Amino acid sequence: MTRRREAGEAVLDAYVALFLLYMFLPLGVMVIAAFNAYPDPSVTQWHGFTLHWFEALARDGRMLAGLRNSIFAALAVVALSLPIGLAAALLLTRLQSRARGFLYALMVSPILTPGIILGISTLVFWRNFGMAGGLLLAVLAQTSFIAAYCMLIFLARLQRFDATQVEAALDLGASQGLVFRRILVPFLAPSMATAAVVAFLQSFENYNTTVFSIGGDWTLVTEIGSRFRFGLTPAVNAIGVVFVVLTVAMAILHVHLGRRRRAHG
Amino acid sequence: MREILRAFGGPLSLVIGTLVGFWLLILVAVPQVAMLDYSLWSQAANADLSAAIDRAYAEATMAEFDRRAEANPAKATELDEKLTALKRTIAELEAAQTSPPKTYGLQNYTRMSPLHAYIFVRTILSALAVAAVALVVCYPIAYAAAFAPTPRRAAILLTALLVPYAMNELLRVYAWLMIFDYRGVLNSLFAAVGLADLEARRWVPFLETQGALFTVMVSVYALFMVFPIMNTLQTLDPHQIEAARDLGASAWRIHARVVIPHAKPGIAVGVITVFMLAAGSFAVPQILSRGTGGDWFSQLVYRQFFEANNWNLGSAYAFSLLVVSLAIVFAMMRAFGVSLREITK
Numbered sequence: 040m041t042r043r044r045e046a047g048e049a050v051l052d053a054y055v056a057l058f059l060l061y062m063f064l065p066l067g068v069m070v071i072a073a074f075n076a077y078p079d080p081s082v083t084q085w086h087g088f089t090l091h092w093f094e095a096l097a098r099d100g101r102m103l104a105g106l107r108n109s110i111f112a113a114l115a116v117v118a119l120s121l122p123i124g125l126a127a128a129l130l131l132t133r134l135q136s137r138a139r140g141f142l143y144a145l146m147v148s149p150i151l152t153p154g155i156i157l158g159i160s161t162l163v164f165w166r167n168f169g170m171a172g173g174l175l176l177a178v179l180a181q182t183s184f185i186a187a188y189c190m191l192i193f194l195a196r197l198q199r200f201d202a203t204q205v206e207a208a209l210d211l212g213a214s215q216g217l218v219f220r221r222i223l224v225p226f227l228a229p230s231m232a233t234a235a236v237v238a239f240l241q242s243f244e245n246y247n248t249t250v251f252s253i254g255g256d257w258t259l260v261t262e263i264g265s266r267f268r269f270g271l272t273p274a275v276n277a278i279g280v281v282f283v284v285l286t287v288a289m290a291i292l293h294v295h296l297g298r299r300r301r302a303h304g
Numbered sequence: 305m306r307e308i309l310r311a312f313g314g315p316l317s318l319v320i321g322t323l324v325g326f327w328l329l330i331l332v333a334v335p336q337v338a339m340l341d342y343s344l345w346s347q348a349a350n351a352d353l354s355a356a357i358d359r360a361y362a363e364a365t366m367a368e369f370d371r372r373a374e375a376n377p378a379k380a381t382e383l384d385e386k387l388t389a390l391k392r393t394i395a396e397l398e399a400a401q402t403s404p405p406k407t408y409g410l411q412n413y414t415r416m417s418p419l420h421a422y423i424f425v426r427t428i429l430s431a432l433a434v435a436a437v438a439l440v441v442c443y444p445i446a447y448a449a450a451f452a453p454t455p456r457r458a459a460i461l462l463t464a465l466l467v468p469y470a471m472n473e474l475l476r477v478y479a480w481l482m483i484f485d486y487r488g489v490l491n492s493l494f495a496a497v498g499l500a501d502l503e504a505r506r507w508v509p510f511l512e513t514q515g516a517l518f519t520v521m522v523s524v525y526a527l528f529m530v531f532p533i534m535n536t537l538q539t540l541d542p543h544q545i546e547a548a549r550d551l552g553a554s555a556w557r558i559h560a561r562v563v564i565p566h567a568k569p570g571i572a573v574g575v576i577t578v579f580m581l582a583a584g585s586f587a588v589p590q591i592l593s594r595g596t597g598g599d600w601f602s603q604l605v606y607r608q609f610f611e612a613n614n615w616n617l618g619s620a621y622a623f624s625l626l627v628v629s630l631a632i633v634f635a636m637m638r639a640f641g642v643s644l645r646e647i648t649k
Contacts, residue, residue: 047555055448055461058441061523062468065479068489072482080482083492126323133311145328147648151576151633152626153584155602156339159622163342163615164335183331191648205311215313244472247586247602251609263474267481267591279475283467290466294459 066283073276080273092273096281099274105262112178112249112258113242119182120238121231124189129223131190132197147191149184157183158251172254178242180252185241189234196230336626343413343620345406353404357397364390412620420604420621427601428628430514431582434521435529435575441522442529442574447563449530450537451545469527477591480520484510484592511592517600521588525581529574536570537563572640573647576633583629601625 072080076089096102127146131139149157161180162172170176200223208218246260253261266275308317364387371383416424449465452458468476483489491507494500500507510516540563548558564571589600605625608618637647 051444051448054444058445058526059464062464062526065476065483065523066468066471068482069475069479079487081487082482083489123323123327126320127327129312130308130320130324133308135307142328144644145332147644149332150648151580151630153580153602153629155584155586155605156622156626159605159609159619160335160339161331162609163619164338166615167338179331183327183335186327186331195649215311215316219312219316240470246474247584250586251606260472260474263472263478264587264590267478267594275478279478282472282475286467286471289470290463293466294463298455298459 066279069276069279070283073273073280075273078272080271080276092277093280095272095274096277101257101262102259102274102278105257105259108174108256109243109258109260112174112181113239115178116181116185116242117235117238119178120186120189121234123182123186124191124234125193125227125231127186127190128193128197131194132200147187150187152184154184154245154247155251157181158248161248162252162254172252172256174253174256174258176252176254177249177256177258180248181242181245184248185238188237188241192230192234192237193227196227200226339619340623342616343623344410345408346411346616347404347406353397353401357394357401360390360394360397364394412617413624415617416621416624423599423604424601424621424624424628426599428583428632430518431579431585431629432632434518434525434582435579437518438522438526438529438578439571439575442526443533443567443571445526446530446533446537446567446570449534450540451542465527465530469531473524474587474591476524477520477588480516480523481511481591484516484520486511517589517592520592521582521585524588525578528577528581532573532577533567533570536567540566568640569642569646569649572636572642575640576636576647579636580629580633583632584625 068082069080071082073092074088074090075081075085076091077084077086131143131146134142158177158180161176161183165176165179204222205218208222209215213221243258244260246264249258250261250264257265263275263278308320312320367383367387367390371380371387374380374383445465449458449461452461481488485491486505486507486509487502488510490510491500491502494508495502544562545558548562553561584602585600586602586606589603590606593599593603601621602625605618605621608614608621612618637644
C-alpha cells in the first residue's frame with residue numbers, strides 16, 4: 040500500500056517537473072537569445088556573448104517613451120480605481136435592498152467581459168464626443184475593469200469589519216466624516232496598498248483593452264506588441280530578460296511576505 | 305438609500321454616489337450601449353458621392369474660367385448664376401458626404417461572410433477546448449501545490465508557479481514564437497538531424513498549425529486554472545483524504561468523491577476564466593502569425609476597426625463575441641452550480 044503511494048507521489052513529482060519545464064523552457068530560450076551576438080533572435084546560431092542588445096534597448100526612444108506612458112497611465116488608473124473601488128465596496132456593504140444583487144452583477148461584469156470589448160466600447164463611445172483613441176481613453180477603458188478588482192479587494196476586507204464600532208462612534212456623537220477618517224480608513228489601509236499594487240500591475244501589463252483604445256499613442260506593452268509586425272531584433276529579448284528578472288523578484292517577495300504574515304498570525 | 309445616508313452622512317454619500325455612478329454609467333454601461341448602437345446602423349458608401357463632388361468642382365472651375373474670359377454682360381450674368389448654383393450643389397453634396405443618412409437595421413449582423421462565421425464558431429469551440437485541456441493539465445499541478453509535503457516545498461512550488469502567472473503575456477507568447485518559428489529552436493533541431501533544411505526553406509511550418517496555437521494558449525493561460533483550484537483545495541482538510549484512504553478507497557475514487565467535489569468552485573472559476581481569456585485572446589494569435597493571420601475572431605474584429613475602417617461592422621462583430629461568450633459563461637455557472645459571488649471571490 041505505502042509502496043503504491045510512494046510510486047504515485049513520484050509520478051506526481053515527475054509531472055510537476057514536466058509542467059514547470061513547459062512553463063520555463065520558452066522563457067529560458069528567450070533569455071539566452073538576448074545575450075547572443077547575432078542580429079536575429081536565436082539560440083541555435085550562437086555568435087558569442089554580448090550585452091549589445093541591452094545597450095540598444097537603453098537607446099530605444101520609442102520603448103523609453105512607452106515606459107513613461109505606461110507608468111503615467113498606471114498611476115492615473117490607480118488614482119481613479121482606488122476611490123471608485125472603495126466607494127463601490129462601501130455602497131455594497133451598506134445596501135440591504137434587492138438592488139444590491141443587480142449592482143454587484145453590474146460591478147463585476149467588466150471582469151467577465153473580454154478585454155478587447157472594453158477597449159472597443161470605450162473607443163466607440165467617446166468618438167461621439169469627438170475624442171479619438173489615445174492614452175486618456177486607454178486609462179478610462181482600463182479603469183472600467185480594474186476598479187472592479189479594487190472593489191472586490193475592499194469588499195473582502197469590509198466583510199471582516201465590525202460594524203458595531205461605527206454604531207458606537209456615531210452614538211457617542213462622532214460625525215460620519217470623522218468615523219470614515221478615524222475608523223474606516225485605518226481599517227482599510229492594508230487593502231489600499233494591495234489594491235494600488237494590483238491596479239498598477241494590471242494597468243502596466245494590459246494589452247487587449249489598451250491596444251484597441253490607445254489610438255496613435257503607445258505604452259511599453261503595445262510598443263512590444265507592434266514590434267512583431269516588423270523586423271524583430273534581440274532588443275525585444277533584452278526587454279524579456281528585464282521582465283523575467285522583475286517578475287522573479289516580485290514572486291519571491293510575494294511568497295516571502297505571505298509566509299512571514301502567516302508566521303506572525 | 306436611507307441606510308447609506310445614515311452610515312455616511314450627506315456629503316460622503318454624495319461622493320460615493322458620484323464615483324459609483326461615473327464608473328457604472330460612463331465607463332461601463334453607456335459605452336456598451338454606444339457599441340450596440342453602432343452595430344445597428346450603417347451609412348451609404350461614399351464612393352459615388354465623392355465622384356459627384358469631383359465632377360461639380362471641375363464644372364465650377366471651367367465656368368469660372370469662362371466667366372473671366374466673357375465680355376458679353378448677358379452671358380456673364382448667366383455664367384454667374386450657373387456658378388452660384390454649382391456652389392450650392394457642392395455645399396449640399398459635401399454636407400451629405402460628412403454625414404450620410406444612417407440606416408438602422410440588423411444588416412451588420414446578417415452581413416457576416418461564411419468564412420467569418422466559420423472563424424467565429426471555430427474560435428468559440430477552440431476556446432472551450434483550450435479550457436478543457438487546461439483543466440486536465442492543471443488539476444494535478446493544483447493538487448500537488450495544495451498538498452505539498454513540506455512548507456519549504458510548498459513555498460518553492462508557489463514561487464515557481466507565480467513567475468509564469470505574473471510574467472507579461474506578450475513576452476511569454478514571444479518566447480514560444482522563438483521555439484516554433486520557421487528558423488526557430490524546433491526546426492533547428494530538426495535540421496541538425498537532417499529532417500529539415502533551413503537554407504532551402506524546407507522546414508516544418510509549426511506556426512501555421514492549430515497545434516502550435518493550442519500549445520501556446522494552454523501554456524499562457526494555464527496558471528489561471530491552477531490558482532483557483534489550488535485555493536479551494538487548500539481549504540480541504542487533508543485528514544479527509546487520509547480517512548478515505550484508510551477506509552480503502554482507491555486514489556481514483558478519492559479524487560472523484562472527495563477532492564474534485566470540494567474543488568468544484570475553483571474548477572468553475574478556472575474553466576470560466578480560461579475560456580474567457582482564450583475566446584477574447586488577441587496577443588497569442590497576433591504574435592504567432594506576426595500580425596498577418598486572421599484565424600482568431602479577435603483579429604477579424606481588429607481588422608474591421610483599424611484596417612477596413614468599418615466601425616459599424618466591427619461593433620457588430622464585437623457585440624456578437626460578447627453575447628456568445630457571456631451566454632457560455634452563464635451556462636457554465638449553471639452547469640457547475642456556482643453563483644456570480646462564488647466565482648468573483
